Amino acid sequence: MVGEFHMTIFLLVVNFIIDGVIILGLFLLFTKMKGREDNLMKHQRMAREIEGTFQAYLEEIKEENKRFEQNMNMDSSPNVASPVQEIYRNRDNSQEQESIYSPPEIEENDVVEFSDETKAKQMYEEGLSIEEIAKKLGKGKTEVELIVKFGQS
Numbered sequence: 001m002v003g004e005f006h007m008t009i010f011l012l013v014v015n016f017i018i019d020g021v022i023i024l025g026l027f028l029l030f031t032k033m034k035g036r037e038d039n040l041m042k043h044q045r046m047a048r049e050i051e052g053t054f055q056a057y058l059e060e061i062k063e064e065n066k067r068f069e070q071n072m073n074m075d076s077s078p079n080v081a082s083p084v085q086e087i088y089r090n091r092d093n094s095q096e097q098e099s100i101y102s103p104p105e106i107e108e109n110d111v112v113e114f115s116d117e118t119k120a121k122q123m124y125e126e127g128l129s130i131e132e133i134a135k136k137l138g139k140g141k142t143e144v145e146l147i148v149k150f151g152q153s
Helices: 002-075 083-100 116-125 130-137 141-152
Strands: none
Touching (some): 116 130
């Protein structure tokens, strides 16, 4: 009997511990759910604010467009030529310009001057040494070596 009594007390203690863990878990779960609901409300409020901002911006653009159209209508004169008349007028002007056009005369005095890099590569291909190329170009030996080396790759 005494053994059964101890076993019953042990089972009751284990039961209370399990109940405590379950209650703690439920409390944490509800707390987390409440936090998510708060976040959801914040996101919905932000979405409404953004939507309101966009709506106000859209209304402002519409007002600007209306003012612009009114200004354009006021500025346009009643004697404006139709687009077809404008096309014919442009075509006539272009035909007149074509008959007047004469190509420019070509001057054959153009002088082509090669860069030092091109000159160095050409001299190297002709068989001159690095030192001779450096003296002719007025550059350093190392610089000419680099030019030749990069020119080969």
